[in-house]
Amino acid sequence: xxxxxxxxxxxxxxxxxxxxxxxxxxxxxxxxxxxxxxxxxxxxxxxxxxxxxxxxxxxxxxxxxxxxxxxxxxxxxxxxxxxxxxxxxxxxxxxxxxxxxxxxxxxxxxxxxxxxxxxxxxxxxxxxxxxxxxxxxxxxxxxxxxxxxxxxxxxxxxxxxxxxxxxxxxxxxxxxxxxxxxxxxxxxxxxxxxxxxxxxxxxxxxxxxxxxxxxxxxxxxxxxxxxxxxxxxxxxxxxxxxxxxxxxxxxxxxxxxxxxxxxxxxxxxxxxxxxxxxxxxxxxxxxxxxxxxxxxxxxxxxxxxxxxxxxxxxxxxxxxxxxxxxxxxx
Amino acid sequence: xxxxxxxxxxxxxxxxxxxxxxxxxxxxxxxxxxxxxxxxxxxxxxxxxxxxxxxxxxxxxxxxxxxxxxxxxxxxxxxxxxxxxxxxxxxxxxxxxxxxxxxxxxxxxxxxxxxxxxxxxxxxxxxxxxxxxxxxxxxxxxxxxxxxxxxxxxxxxxxxxxxxxxxxxxxxxxxxxxxxxxxxxxxxxxxxxxxxxxxxxxxxxxxxxxxxxxxxxxxxxxxxxxxxxxxxxxxxxxxxxxxxxxxxxxxxxxxxxxxxxxxxxxxxxxxxxxxxxxxxxxxxxxxxxxxxxxxxxxxxxxxxxxxxxxxxxxxxxxxxxxxxxxxxxxxxxxxxxxxxxxxxxxxxxxxxxxxxx
Numbered sequence: 001x002x003x004x005x006x007x008x009x010x011x012x013x014x015x016x017x018x019x020x021x022x023x024x025x026x027x028x029x030x031x032x033x034x035x036x037x038x039x040x041x042x043x044x045x046x047x048x049x050x051x052x053x054x055x056x057x058x059x060x061x062x063x064x065x066x067x068x069x070x071x072x073x074x075x076x077x078x079x080x081x082x083x084x085x086x087x088x089x090x091x092x093x094x095x096x097x098x099x100x101x102x103x104x105x106x107x108x109x110x111x112x113x114x115x116x117x118x119x120x121x122x123x124x125x126x127x128x129x130x131x132x133x134x135x136x137x138x139x140x141x142x143x144x145x146x147x148x149x150x151x152x153x154x155x156x157x158x159x160x161x162x163x164x165x166x167x168x169x170x171x172x173x174x175x176x177x178x179x180x181x182x183x184x185x186x187x188x189x190x191x192x193x194x195x196x197x198x199x200x201x202x203x204x205x206x207x208x209x210x211x212x213x214x215x216x217x218x219x220x221x222x223x224x225x226x227x228x229x230x231x232x233x234x235x236x237x238x239x240x241x242x243x244x245x246x247x248x249x250x251x252x253x254x255x256x257x258x259x260x261x262x263x264x265x266x267x268x269x270x271x272x273x274x275x276x277x278x279x280x281x282x283x284x285x286x287x288x289x290x291x292x293x294x295x296x297x298x299x300x301x302x303x304x305x306x307x308x309x310x311x312x313x314x315x316x317x318x319x320x321x322x323x324x325x326x327x328x329x330x
Numbered sequence: 331x332x333x334x335x336x337x338x339x340x341x342x343x344x345x346x347x348x349x350x351x352x353x354x355x356x357x358x359x360x361x362x363x364x365x366x367x368x369x370x371x372x373x374x375x376x377x378x379x380x381x382x383x384x385x386x387x388x389x390x391x392x393x394x395x396x397x398x399x400x401x402x403x404x405x406x407x408x409x410x411x412x413x414x415x416x417x418x419x420x421x422x423x424x425x426x427x428x429x430x431x432x433x434x435x436x437x438x439x440x441x442x443x444x445x446x447x448x449x450x451x452x453x454x455x456x457x458x459x460x461x462x463x464x465x466x467x468x469x470x471x472x473x474x475x476x477x478x479x480x481x482x483x484x485x486x487x488x489x490x491x492x493x494x495x496x497x498x499x500x501x502x503x504x505x506x507x508x509x510x511x512x513x514x515x516x517x518x519x520x521x522x523x524x525x526x527x528x529x530x531x532x533x534x535x536x537x538x539x540x541x542x543x544x545x546x547x548x549x550x551x552x553x554x555x556x557x558x559x560x561x562x563x564x565x566x567x568x569x570x571x572x573x574x575x576x577x578x579x580x581x582x583x584x585x586x587x588x589x590x591x592x593x594x595x596x597x598x599x600x601x602x603x604x605x606x607x608x609x610x611x612x613x614x615x616x617x618x619x620x621x622x623x624x625x626x627x628x629x630x631x632x633x634x635x636x637x638x639x640x641x642x643x644x645x646x647x648x649x650x651x652x653x654x655x656x657x658x659x660x661x662x663x664x665x666x667x668x669x670x671x672x673x674x675x676x677x678x679x680x681x682x683x684x685x686x687x
Binding site: 127138142145260262307308319320 | 407459463464465466468469470472473474475476477478479480481483484487488584593596597600606607636638639640641642643644645646648649652653656657658659662
């Protein structure tokens with residue numbers, strides 16, 4: 001009886017659910033940064049600036065969504081940047097050889113998930129740490145890039161250039177690219193899968209405690225292999241979007257992207273030990289990184305290396321925040 | 331046949347057996363492909379030849395991998411070493427480039443001390459994040475890995491700083507008693523670490539912390555202090571490696587110096603038989619692992635394959651080594667082969683019984 005009154009008393013306090021704090025902190029950060037931008041630079045309030053953040057980071061958004069699945073299970077995928085590059089490279093090479101665009105799309109979208117599936121199997125069946133397996137995957141995919149070609153290959157295919165140049169806009173002249181719409185579709189599907197399907201709940205359960213999940217009879221192995229396959233698929237889609245964006249495949253493109261993506265996911269409030277986080281947070285995390293880039297571009301006097309330092313600082317702040325919340329919970 | 335296998339078991343069961351076989355096979359293949367591979371000659375008091383080059387170029391990797399071994403032995407991982415290499419090299423080169431006399435030993439000594447001190451501070455930062463605040467090592471060091479490249483570029487202002495300093499160049503290219511100075515430094519570091527960990531109880535303490543930090547703390551070991559210390563040591567090793575990398579080319583490039591070296595170092599540690607879960611480590615294995623990686627890289631270069639494609643070969647090596655070392659894989663393999671043959675001791679158990687040399 002007393003316990004019910006106690007919890008009733010506690011619920012009177014207008015407190016936020018603890019698990020929402022990181023996401024809300026990211027949202028606040030994003031609004032503050034946007035506010036700073038608007039107050040400093042007149043052109044910043046232009047709607048197109050916001051659209052450009054999406055256009056420039058659409059591929060990263062898709063990759064980060066895939067990474068969110070992996071990190072939610074408590075794993076990590078270091079291969080994403082290389083898989084993005086490999087997908088772009090394969091598409092460019094196949095298009096150069098004259099294959100039809102539809103076939104190229106299918107092939108390019110199959111390689112990433114296949115690699116992800118293999119990595120997931122190695123992680124699950126042979127109990128090798130995700131870090132090492134995906135590191136090997138990263139080496140493999142990056143090696144394949146230069147194996148295909150040492151130089152960048154430009155894409156002249158009609159479908160690709162069409163996708164690249166198509167502008168979807170409003171009468172005021174603001175526009176987004178098709179890539180942004182694809183990225184949004186991926187985000188919506190991922191959010192639905194995580195929130196409302198049995199698979200989504202399995203992902204959270206495995207990340208919360210794989211042992212308990214196993215004892216509850218959840219398909220831990222299948223879930224684990226599936227998240228790496230999903231991450232591979234998202235990287236492949238990201239690679240296609242990147243090839244739409246740059247209209248080429250370059251062997252050294254997206255080097256170090258996995259770190260930016262991990263940073264975005266963490267800044268978005270997903271806990272790296274797994275079990276807690278949202279796709280919406282990841283979207284915010286990517287936007288934070290995008291707005292930092294935009295602010296630095298607008299400033300003009302700051303150099304690009306400040307981006308890395310600021311991202312490092314934010315990463316630190318959010319990890320500390322998560323840690324503090326974790327301690328309070330205990 | 332069984333008796334031969336039994337007699338060889340002490341040898342084949344040794345943790346360094348398979349890495350050594352890989353290295354020998356690689357050298358043999360190289361010698362077949364290129365008969366002059368093993369030739370070494372003395373010119374003007376310097377040793378020349380591919381084996382000497384491999385040793386000299388592997389020195390930074392050996393250093394970084396030594397620090398990484400200790401970190402991994404405590405169950406952690408240090409992703410920031412590549413960035414630390416870049417930062418230490420950048421600070422040293424910046425100080426030398428601003429000096430009036432770049433060849434003066436005092437200038438070089440000050441530059442090295444400055445850069446070394448900065449690396450120790452950054453190592454302490456990693457150590458505090460992991461041991462005091464309790465952040466997962468992979469994430470704690472990820473912060474410095476991302477921000478560190480930015481800091482290195484900030485130090486060099488995005489330029490490549492070129493210097494013309496004899497004493498500094500000697501760290502990478504000089505030789506002492508006909509042997510490359512770089513490999514002597516790496517060797518000295520290896521012996522120093524080995525002496526500290528294997529001639530005192532420190533190694534045991536590190537392994538105990540890696541096995542179970544909480545249990546070690548309850549047993550009276552200051553786990554946090556040990557964990558803090560290994561990150562500082564790792565940063566110090568990375569700093570010296572950074573000096574070598576920048577001295578090799580007499581310039582500091584914030585972007586390229588020490589790029590990917592953390593991954594190579596982790597690879598070297600894993601090839602050397604140190605478990606990524608922590609709890610036991612092998613310094614000799616790490617040195618062997620670093621030599622294997624450098625030999626592989628040199629081989630790929632010699633075959634006129636682009637450096638990036640060498641990653642493809644590394645991927646194959648990583649997976650092969652990990653699979654061979656994975657208890658789950660061994661168990662599967664053994665089960666399949668068992669029919670008729672005597673069961674033999676389970677591999678994972680034997681692993682645990684091995685007392686580190």
